[in-house]
Amino acid sequence: MGWDPFAKKAARDRELDAELSFHIDQRIADNIASGMAPDEARRRALMEFSTVDRVKEEVRDLHWETVVEGFYRDLRYTLRTLMKDRRFTPLAVLALALGIGAATVIFSAFYGVILNTFAFKNADQVTAFYIVDQEHPRNTRPNLTLPELVYFREHNHTFQDISGEFGGFGSTPLRTLFGAGTVQFDGAYLSASSFDMFGMTPLLGRLPNENDVKSGATPVFVIGAKLWRETFNSDPSIVGKTFVLNGVPRTLVGIMPPRFRWAWVDAWLPFSLDQNEIANNPELKGQWAYVVGRLKPGATVEQAAADLNLVAHAYARIEPRLYPQRFAVTAKRSSQQAVEGLGFAQLLYPLMYAVGLLLLIACANVANLLLARATVRAREISVRSALGASRGRLLRQFLVESLCLAFAGCLAGCFLAYVGIKVLRPLIPYNQFPQEAVIELDWQVLLFSISMAVLSTVICGMAPALHALRRDIRSGLSGTGASTGTGAAHGKLRSGLVIVEVALSVILLVASGLMMHRFVQVERTDLGINPHGLVFAGLSFPPTIKQTPEQQRLVFERFFNKLRSLPGVTSVSSTVTQPPFAGPGSDITIPGKVHTQRWMTALELCNENYLATLQGRLLRGRFLSETDVVGARRVAVVNQEFVDQYLAGENPIGRTVKFNRFDQVPALKDQFFEIVGVVGNTKNQGMSRPTGPQVYLPHTIMWSGSTKFIARTAVKPEALLPDIRRIVWETDPSVALINATSLDDLLQKYMYATPEFEFITFTTLASIGLLLVLIGIFSVMAYTVALQTHEIGIRMALGAARNKVVAWVLRRGMKLVAFGMLIGLAGSMATNQILASRIQGIQSLDPWAYGSVLVLTLIAGAAACLAPAYRASKVDPLEAIRYE
Numbered sequence: 070m071g072w073d074p075f076a077k078k079a080a081r082d083r084e085l086d087a088e089l090s091f092h093i094d095q096r097i098a099d100n101i102a103s104g105m106a107p108d109e110a111r112r113r114a115l116m117e118f119s120t121v122d123r124v125k126e127e128v129r130d131l132h133w134e135t136v137v138e139g140f141y142r143d144l145r146y147t148l149r150t151l152m153k154d155r156r157f158t159p160l161a162v163l164a165l166a167l168g169i170g171a172a173t174v175i176f177s178a179f180y181g182v183i184l185n186t187f188a189f190k191n192a193d194q195v196t197a198f199y200i201v202d203q204e205h206p207r208n209t210r211p212n213l214t215l216p217e218l219v220y221f222r223e224h225n226h227t228f229q230d231i232s233g234e235f236g237g238f239g240s241t242p243l244r245t246l247f248g249a250g251t252v253q254f255d256g257a258y259l260s261a262s263s264f265d266m267f268g269m270t271p272l273l274g275r276l277p278n279e280n281d282v283k284s285g286a287t288p289v290f291v292i293g294a295k296l297w298r299e300t301f302n303s304d305p306s307i308v309g310k311t312f313v314l315n316g317v318p319r320t321l322v323g324i325m326p327p328r329f330r331w332a333w334v335d336a337w338l339p340f341s342l343d344q345n346e347i348a349n350n351p352e353l354k355g356q357w358a359y360v361v362g363r364l365k366p367g368a369t370v371e372q373a374a375a376d377l378n379l380v381a382h383a384y385a386r387i388e389p390r391l392y393p394q395r396f397a398v399t400a401k402r403s404s405q406q407a408v409e410g411l412g413f414a415q416l417l418y419p420l421m422y423a424v425g426l427l428l429l430i431a432c433a434n435v436a437n438l439l440l441a442r443a444t445v446r447a448r449e450i451s452v453r454s455a456l457g458a459s460r461g462r463l464l465r466q467f468l469v470e471s472l473c474l475a476f477a478g479c480l481a482g483c484f485l486a487y488v489g490i491k492v493l494r495p496l497i498p499y500n501q502f503p504q505e506a507v508i509e510l511d512w513q514v515l516l517f518s519i520s521m522a523v524l525s526t527v528i529c530g531m532a533p534a535l536h537a538l539r540r541d542i543r544s545g546l547s548g549t550g551a552s553t554g555t556g557a558a559h560g561k562l563r564s565g566l567v568i569v570e571v572a573l574s575v576i577l578l579v580a581s582g583l584m585m586h587r588f589v590q591v592e593r594t595d596l597g598i599n600p601h602g603l604v605f606a607g608l609s610f611p612p613t614i615k616q617t618p619e620q621q622r623l624v625f626e627r628f629f630n631k632l633r634s635l636p637g638v639t640s641v642s643s644t645v646t647q648p649p650f651a652g653p654g655s656d657i658t659i660p661g662k663v664h665t666q667r668w669m670t671a672l673e674l675c676n677e678n679y680l681a682t683l684q685g686r687l688l689r690g691r692f693l694s695e696t697d698v699v700g701a702r703r704v705a706v707v708n709q710e711f712v713d714q715y716l717a718g719e720n721p722i723g724r725t726v727k728f729n730r731f732d733q734v735p736a737l738k739d740q741f742f743e744i745v746g747v748v749g750n751t752k753n754q755g756m757s758r759p760t761g762p763q764v765y766l767p768h769t770i771m772w773s774g775s776t777k778f779i780a781r782t783a784v785k786p787e788a789l790l791p792d793i794r795r796i797v798w799e800t801d802p803s804v805a806l807i808n809a810t811s812l813d814d815l816l817q818k819y820m821y822a823t824p825e826f827e828f829i830t831f832t833t834l835a836s837i838g839l840l841l842v843l844i845g846i847f848s849v850m851a852y853t854v855a856l857q858t859h860e861i862g863i864r865m866a867l868g869a870a871r872n873k874v875v876a877w878v879l880r881r882g883m884k885l886v887a888f889g890m891l892i893g894l895a896g897s898m899a900t901n902q903i904l905a906s907r908i909q910g911i912q913s914l915d916p917w918a919y920g921s922v923l924v925l926t927l928i929a930g931a932a933a934c935l936a937p938a939y940r941a942s943k944v945d946p947l948e949a950i951r952y953e
Contacts, residue, residue: 143469151473154442156851158474160844161438165478165526167837168431170485173510173518175417175424177490178497180517181508182413186404188328188505190268194364196228198377198400202393209399212357215347217384217391218260221360222342224380227373229365232263233342233358237332242609244805245312247300250798253609253805254296256314257332258358261339264291266363267329272297274308274323281322282341289339290314291323296335314338316612330504332359361403374400404503413501416827419904423580423834426573428525430838433573434845435474436529437566441852468527475526479519486510486518496829498822563849564885570845571889572896574838575926579897580904581828581835582918588828591821596649597751597760599684600816604786605647606809608776608797618772625776628800635792637784642679643768644777645672648812649752649820651763655730659715660741670711671753671761672728674768680706680748682781690722690746693767697745701769705742709750711762721747726764734771742766756820779812786811839929846933850882854941861941871942878938879931886930890923897922 093114100110151158189195202208213221215233222231237257244253264276272294281289290312292301301307311320319338331337340353347353364373378398385392408414443450450463487510494508608628610621625643632641646652651671659668673679680692688709697704705726712721721744731737742764750760782789790809797806817825854861861874898914 143466144473146466147470147473151470157438157442160848161435161474162477162481164431164434164438164841164844165474165522166481166485167841168428168434168525169478169482169518169522170489171834171837172424172428172521173482173486173514174489174493175420176517177486177510177514178417178493178508179421180511180514182417182503182506183404183408186407186503186506188269188326191363192404193402194229194366195267195361195403196364196370196373196400197361197403197406198374198398200381200392201397201399203395203397204393208393211359213360214388214391215342215353215356215358216344217388218358218360219342219344219347220384220387221377221380224383225362225373225376227365227368227376228362230262230266231360231362232266233260233360234258234263234332235356235358237334237359239333241334242807243314243336244609244611245314246802247312250794250802251609251611251805252300253807254292254300254336255334256290256336256338257334258340259331259337260342260358262342263331264337264339267331269326269329271323272326273305274321276323277337277339279341279343282339282343282346284346288317288319289322290319290336291325292321292336293325293329293334294327295330297324328505328507333504370400370402374398407503407505411501411503413497413503416498416501416823419580420830420834422900422903423577423831426577427834427838427841428521430570430573430841430845432525432529433566433570434841434848435526437563437570437845438848439471439529440563440566441848471526471529472523475522478526479522482522483510483515483518486514493830496822496826498826499818501823563852567842567845567849567885568889568892570842571886571926571930572893574835574842575890575893575922576897576900577831577835577838578922578925579894579901579918581831582921583901583904583915584824584828584831586915586918588824591756591824594752594756597685597749598648600648600812602782602786603683603812604780604782604789604793604809605812605815606778606793607807608778609805609807610776611803621776622772624801624804628797628804629778631796631800632778632780632793635789635796637782637789638780639783640678640682640781642676642682642779643674644679644779645674645768646753647777647815648683649755649816651753651761653730655728657715658727658729660725662715668715669762670707670728671763672730673763673765674770675765676768679765679779682779683751684781685751686749688747688749690744692746692748693765698767698769701767703740703742703770704745704767706746706748706765707744708748708760708763710760711764712747714762728764731771737771786813839925842926843929843933846882846886846930847936849885850878850934850937851940853881854878854937874942875938878941879934882934882937883927883930886926890926893926894919894923 096114096117097107097110100113101107105113186192187195197211200210213233218231218233222228225231235258237255239255241256241258242253243256244251246252261277261279261282265278269276271291274291277289277291280286297303297307308321308324311318313319314336325337341347362373364370377400381392381396381398385396490508490510497508608625610624629641629643632638644652652673654669654671657668657670662668675693676698677693677695680687690706692706693704696702707721707726712719716724724744725741726744727739727741728737731740748765751763752760753763754761780793793809794806797804864877865871865874897919901914
């Protein structure tokens with residue numbers, strides 16, 4: 070038979086009864102021995118043991134079975150009461166869920182990006198280091214030459230190994246034939262030992278090693294999971310196959326996991342750090358590499374910096390040309406360097422601050438609801454105390470109620486967090502987020518959520534419980550508690566909590582308003598063109614065609630002819646720039662103009678369809694014609710900013726200009742271009758900076774090697790990308806289509822994403838805060854009306870009109886809102902200074918944001934007070950007078 074704890078409890082109760090019976094029998098025997106009659110002896114003994122039942126209870130309370138049984142009874146009672154109270158429970162759970170859910174989402178981002186940036190084994194050991202010019206501290210060098218890297222690797226005492234990488238971040242395009250044509254992807258060169266140093270396990274295949282980079286070994290490479298999925302359709306059979314990358318046959322030996330994105334590329338080519346191999350290879354001997362190392366167990370970043378400082382000064386005596394006169398080596402965790410370098414922390418820390426405010430609002434809200442509920446339950450608590458319930462017993466009941474609310478709030482909050490993370494992840498700005506980081510709801514985040522739910526709810530729940538337990542039992546039993554000093558104290562505390570909620574909400578709302586204003590300004594920025602329906606891409610030519618510009622131009626023209634005939638394409642133009650940025654710049658000379666400052670302009674080489682493709686504005690004269698382009702005529706079209714800066718007050722048509730940059734091209738040396746037209750300004754220095762001078766020239770005046778193009782479509786640009794790729798391969802299978810995307814997507818990815826992320830996250834948090842404030846004001850006013858029903862009835866019986874009662878309730882509620890707004894405005898002025906210092910484009914004192922928040926808060930507060938006010942106006946005076 071199994072162990073039965075309840076059978077053991079019954080046996081223990083029988084032993085306790087037997088022991089107490091023995092003591093009573095002994096007392097009876099002693100009384101009889103002293104001369105008492107048997108009945109009198111028994112009566113006296115029972116009088117002496119009149120507290121038998123209390124003794125039994127005290128003894129039983131010492132056993133864990135009784136504690137479990139009591140907890141079970143408290144749990145059943147709590148569930149019953151919470152389910153019956155359909156006004157309190159949903160509001161309390163909703164408040165907790167919103168606060169915990171929002172905090173969990175932001176903590177997930179904090180954990181995934183700040184604390185768990187890389188998926189490396191013991192990622193906190195991976196450390197970057199820099200050589201810092203002490204006379205100019207901003208001048209830092211994170212790169213080493215490969216001979217220098219070998220020296221550091223061999224002579225340091227704090228690193229297990231040091232890794233080197235070069236050619237990353239899009240600077241090493243790799244081309245290979247696959248399927249019907251050529252594909253191109255970004256690669257990087259990574260020292261062979263790096264793969265083991267990072268401690269990542271491949272999805273398929275194996276990692277490169279030192280044997281793969283020895284002389285005579287077959288060249289190998291590995292690719293990332295993203296490239297494997299998107300380009301190779303997750304085909305496992307490609308592992309072991311040989312691909313010709315940029316003319317070199319290489320064997321694919323492994324597929325790296327999704328979170329390996331070192332150097333933000335999709336393929337890695339191992340190279341040797343053998344001193345002899347580097348010395349015999351001129352390309353490696355002069356190569357610079359970005360370096361990181363893995364610390365030895367127990368070594369600190371400070372120790373590594375001190376050790377490398379000695380190594381660097383020793384190497385400086387070998388190669389003094391590489392080092393400034395006074396320098397030092399500094400080091401930091403690679404995860405810290407990645408986050409700080411991208412700036413995501415600048416976005417995340419204000420959100421942590423905002424979600425902290427939101428969690429405080431949620432806690433204040435729940436505390437307010439529990440205080441109000443404790444006031445209403447005053448008689449119940451007094452009755453239970455009068456029947457013998459100890460303070461510890463009542464506290465346990467309140468604790469169980471708090472834990473039940475925490476459990477329900479945590480479940481709902483985790484669900485909201487799961488949905489919130491799904492929504493948040495696509496909004497994160499691409500260029501400010503480490504590619505290796507992931508934001509997800511993992512067990513560490515769940516543990517944080519559970520701890521936060523329990524802690525916040527228990528703190529919120531126990532304060533009202535202690536208030537309730539200090540209540541006078543006699544006044545509670547008489548039913549006059551609502552108007553006693555304790556009830557008044559509860560009312561003041563609830564009102565204070567509402568003021569705190571409103572103040573915190575105003576701070577969040579003002580921050581959200583500032584973000585909204587910034588986002589709207591960016592969204593409304595006039596680009597000078599119509600970005601919708603534009604495809605931007607480029608062609609990548611093999612080295613053989615690149616060496617013959619005429620052949621490259623012929624391929625490009627054949628592709629253009631096919632692209633123009635593609636259904637859905639309305640206009641096509643070559644380009645050297647990507648709006649809203651400019652192309653190459655040049656000093657200029659304008660005959661008859663004398664100036665001391667340097668005159669510069671951006672250059673755009675395009676065809677006659679460029680202005681029509683972008684749907685820009687022609688202000689005077691004409692744009693480039695087909696004759697201009699075919700004949701490579703020396704004509705130019707300038708933007709209005711060029712005229713304003715260099716030809717102010719003059720007619721620019723017919724004037725000539727010389728571009729000094731072209732003096733390096735024999736056919737264009739000392740050539741002057743006639744200005745034939747003026748177009749409207751288009752953004753060419755990003756979204757936030759003013760437009761600079763720009764000139765449009767026929768792309769045929771010289772072959773710049775630029776192979777970018779822009780096409781306007783009558784359908785969604787994304788729908789045409791497969792057809793455009795097919796046309797490229799039909800034109801020449803050795804040519805690859807690269808960076809193909811819509812201009813809308815480019816602008817969203819690099820221009821709009823950051824202000825949109827800030828706006829959406831802050832607005833969401835502020836909206837949740839405002840909703841919690843509505844709940845708080847409504848609950849306080851509703852309970853105030855309920856507790857003062859007797860007073861309201863007397864007022865109405867004495868002749869108070871219903872509209873006066875409504876005004877009285879509204880006045881009380883709006884007074885709390887007004888106090889909270891004043892405190893919140895003062896707090897927001899201080900906190901927004903922090904936002905303005907961290908986020909570009911934020912104005913800490915924005916009348917539009919402050920005014921909008923004041924109006925919104927007043928409307929929300931009035932709306933929250935209306936329902937309780939209307940209920941108060943419907944009170945029947947006769948019933949209200951008999952209320953207590």
